Every structure is written in C-alpha cells, then in structure tokens.
Amino acid sequence: MIAKLWAMIPPLYAQAVAWLAINWPILAVIAAIALVLFILNQLGISADQILGAIAGAFLVLASVIWNTVVGVINAVIQFLWTAFVEPWIGIIEWVLNVFNGGFNSFGDAVKNLLGQIISWFLSLGKVVTKIIDAIFGTDWTAGLESLQDSLLKWGKNEQAITLSRDAPTIDARIDYGDAWNKGYRWGSDLADSFKGLTKSFDTAANNLSWPQSGRIPGGKLPDIDKVKKVGKIEDKVDISSEDLKTMRELAEMKSIQNFVTLTPTFSFGDTHIKQEGRSIDEIIERITVRMNEELAASAKGLFS
Numbered sequence: 001m002i003a004k005l006w007a008m009i010p011p012l013y014a015q016a017v018a019w020l021a022i023n024w025p026i027l028a029v030i031a032a033i034a035l036v037l038f039i040l041n042q043l044g045i046s047a048d049q050i051l052g053a054i055a056g057a058f059l060v061l062a063s064v065i066w067n068t069v070v071g072v073i074n075a076v077i078q079f080l081w082t083a084f085v086e087p088w089i090g091i092i093e094w095v096l097n098v099f100n101g102g103f104n105s106f107g108d109a110v111k112n113l114l115g116q117i118i119s120w121f122l123s124l125g126k127v128v129t130k131i132i133d134a135i136f137g138t139d140w141t142a143g144l145e146s147l148q149d150s151l152l153k154w155g156k157n158e159q160a161i162t163l164s165r166d167a168p169t170i171d172a173r174i175d176y177g178d179a180w181n182k183g184y185r186w187g188s189d190l191a192d193s194f195k196g197l198t199k200s201f202d203t204a205a206n207n208l209s210w211p212q213s214g215r216i217p218g219g220k221l222p223d224i225d226k227v228k229k230v231g232k233i234e235d236k237v238d239i240s241s242e243d244l245k246t247m248r249e250l251a252e253m254k255s256i257q258n259f260v261t262l263t264p265t266f267s268f269g270d271t272h273i274k275q276e277g278r279s280i281d282e283i284i285e286r287i288t289v290r291m292n293e294e295l296a297a298s299a300k301g302l303f304s
Contacts, residue, residue, distance in 0.1 A: 048191035055187030056180040063174040064135065070172050071134025075127045081167035082123040090116040093163045102160030115154035122148050123165065134173050 020027075094113060096102070103109040122144050129140040145166070152162055 046191075048188040050187075051191045052184035052187035055190070056183035059179045059183030059186075060176050063176055063179040067134045067173050068131075070170055071131035074130040074134060074169050077169070078123070078130055078167045079127045082120065082127070085167075086120060086123055086165050089163050089165055090120065093161060097156065097160050100159060100161060102157060103155055104157050108155030108157075110155070112152075112155035112160075115151035119148040119151045119165070122151070123167075126167070130169070137173070137175070 094109070094116065097112070098109060103112065125144055126141050129138075129144060132138055133141050148165065152165075156162070
C-alpha cells in the first residue's frame with residue numbers, strides 16, 4: 001500500500017508543475033490585485049471606494065472603445081459623403097444661383113466656385129476631426145463647419161441659395177465623466193451589498209441557540225455581562241448605611257443569645273436565717289440585697 005502511494009507522488013507533482021506553468025499569468029494577476037487592494041486598505045481607502053474606482057475605470061475604458069468605433073464609423077460616412085455626394089450638391093447649388101440671380105456678376109460666380117472647392121477640402125478634413133472629437137470629446141468638426149459656411153458665402157447676394165453639406169452622423173458618444181460616475185456608483189453599491197451580507201451572517205450567528213455539542217458560538221456567551229431578570233425581583237434594592245448598622249447590631253445580639261446562656265448563680269455563703277431576734281421583713285430585705293449583688297457580679301463577668 002505504501003509503495004503504491006509513493007508511486008502516485010511523481011505523477012501528481014508533474015501535474016501540479018504543469019498546471020502552474022499554464023496558469024501562472026492568472027495567478028500573478030490575482031496576486032498583483034490582492035497586493036494593490038492590501039496597500040490601498042492600509043492607506044485607509046475603504047472597500048466601496050476600491051470597487052467603485054475599479055468599476056469606474058473599466059466603464060471608462062469601455063467608453064473609450066465605444067467612442068473610437070463611433071468615430072471611425074462617422075469618419076467613413078464623412079469620407080463617402082465628401083467623395084460621392086458633396087460635389088453634386090455644390091454643382092446643383094451653383095447652377096441654381098446662376099439662373100436664380102444669386103450672383104451679381106460673373107466674377108462673383110467664379111469667387112463662389114472657388115469657395116466651394118476650398119470647402120470640399122475642408123470636408124475631407126472632417127474625416128479626421130470626427131474621429132478625434134468622438135474619442136477626446138473635442139469640437140474641431142464644428143470649427144471646420146463654421147469656416148465652410150464663410151467660404152460658401154463668397155460671391156453670393158441676398159437671393160442666393162445655400163444647400164446643406166452636413167453628412168449624416170451617428171450621435172452615440174459616451175461622456176467619460178458619466179461613465180465614471182455610473183461605474184463608481186455600481187461598484188460602491190456592490191461593496192455595500194457585500195457589507196449587508198456580512199451583517200446578515202453576523203446577525204444569524206448571534207441569534208443561534210446553544211449547540212448540542214456544548215460549543216459556544218463565536219467563543220463567548222451572548223449577553224454574559226447583562227442580567228435582565230432574577231425571578232420576580234425587578235425592584236430597586238436600596239440599603240442605607242444606617243440600615244446596615246442596625247442589621248449588624250441585631251445579628252450580634254442574636255449571636256450572643258445563641259451561644260451565651262445567662263444563668264445567674266446565687267450564693268448566700270454562710271448566711272443563716274434564724275428566727276431569734278429577726279423579723280420576716282429583715283429576712284426578705286437581706287435576700288433581695290444578696291440577689292442584686294449576685295446579678296451585678298454575673299453581668300460584669302459576661303461583658304468584661
């Protein structure tokens with residue numbers, strides 16, 4: 001049996017090495033992320049801030065990719081529009097103005113034709129500016145359009161016709177600030193949900209009853225330092241120092257009564273009662289005096 005176990009070790013070791021060789025990039029990324037999270041946590045950055053920043057960064061990156069695609073599509077549309085549509089728009093507009101009196105002279109017509117040619121080259125420039133505007137959020141295309149409007153006015157009078165040369169555009173650009181805010185809120189809410197789950201587990205653990213095996217959940221008794229009720233005693237106990245002194249004196253007196261028995265002993269010594277020459281009153285008086293003396297002697301011996 002031991003020999004078989006030893007024989008299994010080399011194949012298992014080879015499989016572990018092969019698995020590490022294949023998956024080490026993933027493990028390295030996980031370790032790097034864990035290290036970054038640890039460092040940020042040591043700097044006092046909370047989990048909701050970390051997850052919010054990560055989610056916000058990913059959403060911004062996705063927005064950059066999306067805006068680049070939108071910009072390229074608009075650039076392609078602009079190129080096709082400039083190459084195949086805009087020249088015909090310029091020819092039609094120039095002819096209409098010639099027959100409609102849009103130019104005051106032949107020189108104005110030539111001047112307008114020159115402005116349209118320059119405007120066409122500016123339209124080719126929009127192919128690049130639409131990509132830049134979509135990625136970086138700039139407005140260079142609007143600047144070229146304003147310059148084109150000025151060029152297309154060359155040589156025209158108040159009766160001239162101007163046709164639009166704006167190419168169709170896909171207006172679907174994502175603002176990076178909005179993307180960051182949405183991603184950050186989503187990440188923060190995700191962290192808060194984990195916090196809520198943790199609190200739920202803690203609450204459930206605190207509400208567990210004493211297990212049958214005798215183990216204490218969490219290693220300590222709940223509410224061990226709090227006494228809610230003792231039987232039916234719920235009133236406030238208030239004992240003053242005078243009450244305690246009285247109780248102590250009573251206890252001492254009770255103790256003396258329990259352990260000391262006061263039995264007076266009367267000894268009349270050689271006292272003889274004779275009838276000759278003495279009346280009964282004298283005899284009773286002498287007995288009373290003797291009893292008082294004996295009682296006083298007994299009490300003195302008790303408290304001395």
